[in-house]
Amino acid sequence: MVNFCAGLLYVWSSEIEILEVELMEDKTTDQSSTELKIFEAAREVFQAKGLEGARMQEIADKAEINKSMLHYYYRSKAKLFEKVYQLSIIKVIPKIAELLNENLPLEQKLRSFVDKYLEIVKANPDIPLFVLHEMNKDPNRLRNFMIDQIGKKVQPFLQQIREEREKGNTVDLPAEQIMVNIMSLMIFPFIARPVFKTILDKDDEGYEAFIEERHRILPDYVVSIVMKKSS
Amino acid sequence: MVNFCAGLLYVWSSEIEILEVELMEDKTTDQSSTELKIFEAAREVFQAKGLEGARMQEIADKAEINKSMLHYYYRSKAKLFEKVYQLSIIKVIPKIAELLNENLPLEQKLRSFVDKYLEIVKANPDIPLFVLHEMNKDPNRLRNFMIDQIGKKVQPFLQQIREEREKGNTVDLPAEQIMVNIMSLMIFPFIARPVFKTILDKDDEGYEAFIEERHRILPDYVVSIVMKKSS
DNA sequence: ACAAAAATTAACCAAATGGTTGAATTATTT
DNA sequence: AAATAATTCAACCATTTGGTTAATTTTTGT
Numbered sequence: 001m002v003n004f005c006a007g008l009l010y011v012w013s014s015e016i017e018i019l020e021v022e023l024m025e026d027k028t029t030d031q032s033s034t035e036l037k038i039f040e041a042a043r044e045v046f047q048a049k050g051l052e053g054a055r056m057q058e059i060a061d062k063a064e065i066n067k068s069m070l071h072y073y074y075r076s077k078a079k080l081f082e083k084v085y086q087l088s089i090i091k092v093i094p095k096i097a098e099l100l101n102e103n104l105p106l107e108q109k110l111r112s113f114v115d116k117y118l119e120i121v122k123a124n125p126d127i128p129l130f131v132l133h134e135m136n137k138d139p140n141r142l143r144n145f146m147i148d149q150i151g152k153k154v155q156p157f158l159q160q161i162r163e164e165r166e167k168g169n170t171v172d173l174p175a176e177q178i179m180v181n182i183m184s185l186m187i188f189p190f191i192a193r194p195v196f197k198t199i200l201d202k203d204d205e206g207y208e209a210f211i212e213e214r215h216r217i218l219p220d221y222v223v224s225i226v227m228k229k230s231s
Numbered sequence: 232m233v234n235f236c237a238g239l240l241y242v243w244s245s246e247i248e249i250l251e252v253e254l255m256e257d258k259t260t261d262q263s264s265t266e267l268k269i270f271e272a273a274r275e276v277f278q279a280k281g282l283e284g285a286r287m288q289e290i291a292d293k294a295e296i297n298k299s300m301l302h303y304y305y306r307s308k309a310k311l312f313e314k315v316y317q318l319s320i321i322k323v324i325p326k327i328a329e330l331l332n333e334n335l336p337l338e339q340k341l342r343s344f345v346d347k348y349l350e351i352v353k354a355n356p357d358i359p360l361f362v363l364h365e366m367n368k369d370p371n372r373l374r375n376f377m378i379d380q381i382g383k384k385v386q387p388f389l390q391q392i393r394e395e396r397e398k399g400n401t402v403d404l405p406a407e408q409i410m411v412n413i414m415s416l417m418i419f420p421f422i423a424r425p426v427f428k429t430i431l432d433k434d435d436e437g438y439e440a441f442i443e444e445r446h447r448i449l450p451d452y453v454v455s456i457v458m459k460k461s462s
Numbered sequence: 463a464c465a466a467a468a469a470t471t472a473a474c475c476a477a478a479t480g481g482t483t484g485a486a487t488t489a490t491t492t
Numbered sequence: 493a494a495a496t497a498a499t500t501c502a503a504c505c506a507t508t509t510g511g512t513t514a515a516t517t518t519t520t521g522t
Contacts, residue, residue, distance in 0.1 A: 050283065050368070052280070066472080067471095069471085132360060133281070136279070136424075137279065137284060139425045146429050147429060152432065171452075173448060181416055183423070184418075187415075188422075191419075191422060193367075194363070195377075201383065213405070221404065224456075265500090286480095299502085303500080308479095467518100467519080469519080470516080473514095475511080476512095479507085481506080487500070489496100490497070492496095
């Protein structure tokens with residue numbers, strides 16, 4: 001019987017939703033689970049081609065099951081997409097606020113944030129472009145969910161920057177600009193991968209190495225361009 | 232008679248293509264031109280929703296013409312899309328190499344590049360996400376065209392950075408990382424607009440102001456994080 | 463071992479969507 | 493002004509595509 005879809009009704013209730021997501025993660029070990037094979041295939045196809053670019057048949061083929069199973073487990077393309085979209089957001093958005101609200105002095109926090117968040121994006125390199133494309137098409141879809149996940153949770157971090165700026169410990173930029181700088185430096189290379197591969201004349205392996213180098217460099221570099229050198 | 236589509240056959244020949252594009256720009260003044268009204272509508276819809284997300288009917292409605300006219304002037308959705316995609320690339324990619332190859336000392340060049348390129352992106356804020364999404368879906372489509380437009384044209388600039396780095400005038404990072412840093416800081420805020428609007432709790436007007444502030448700040452800031460302070 | 467439930471499939475269906483056609487209208491040419 | 497060419501449109505068409513159904517196989521519970 002198909003009954004686990006009921007959870008979709010509670011999209012706006014973070015707690016229930018996150019529980020469900022973790023349940024799903026657990027199932028990942030069970031490779032034979034048709035439901036998971038479908039979800040995994042859907043994730044790949046949706047993230048690569050977007051909602052409208054994805055074909056149900058392609059998802060079925062990738063999952064090696066009959067197309068009817070998609071509807072048996074997920075009812076409709078819209079429902080399946082919503083789950084993929086939701087999980088994608090959960091994987092990359094809440095961690096931002098979480099990492100930024102650790103109780104650390106600014107410099108340490110920056111270094112740790114950049115290092116750990118790059119780890120997350122490296123593990124989910126297709127999510128940023130996917131989420132931003134879908135969010136751009138329809139800014140209202142899951143907007144409340146987004147707000148739940150991050151909303152005003154970064155305000156304490158911005159406040160921390162402002163305080164350090166007052167003390168003259170940071171570069172003389174508004175906290176919001178600094179925040180956007182940091183996110184840009186981390187995420188954009190994953191979004192613009194095909195362009196940079198062309199511009200920098202790299203193959204997959206070469207770009208992989210480029211990203212690794214970046215991961216090594218960026219934590220210190222971000223600190224250096226945010227914190228004011230004591231001179 | 233429909234004859235101007237012939238140019239599409241020469242996609243790989245930059246010169247002919249650019250000529251055609253400029254011809255098109257000229258027509259922009261002729262507001263009554265159905266062909267242009269269609270193209271303008273197609274540009275908006277494709278850039279907002281992507282190839283598969285766009286509906287021919289929606290383009291026709293936005294252009295205030297009968298759907299048949301789309302095919303009369305552009306033959307097919309694929310052909311119309313290709314033109315929009317191509318022009319989008321032309322508007323944001325070649326300028327990079329062009330601005331970076333002006334004969335200027337590095338510091339001046341950086342300041343000028345960031346200022347002028349931000350102007351371009353501000354005038355075409357939807358293009359980066361659109362192009363990157365389409366390029367991600369199908370990295371081979373117009374790949375040769377891309378290579379023509381920028382290809383190895385940024386190598387001289389990378390070389391310039393390397394030379395200045397040797398002389399100890401820049402921060403101690405590989406030239407490629409510096410280049411990616413600069414592009415990230417400029418472009419990402421346009422791509423991630425819906426997320427940043429949520430995170431920073433801004434409305435359209437507020438985000439516009441944020442971008443303006445950024446435009447004012449960034450040229451100097453980029454210089455400051457690339458060039459080594461003489462201390 | 464049997465019955466009930468769950469999972470799976472092939473064949474089909476209906477709506478959406480890109481595309482075509484032929485007639486009607488407007489503009490151009492001579 | 494007549495004839496020719498270009499433009500526009502309403503009605504249609506064909507394919508793609510998301511979705512359904514009914515029958516079959518597999519699993520589970522007793």
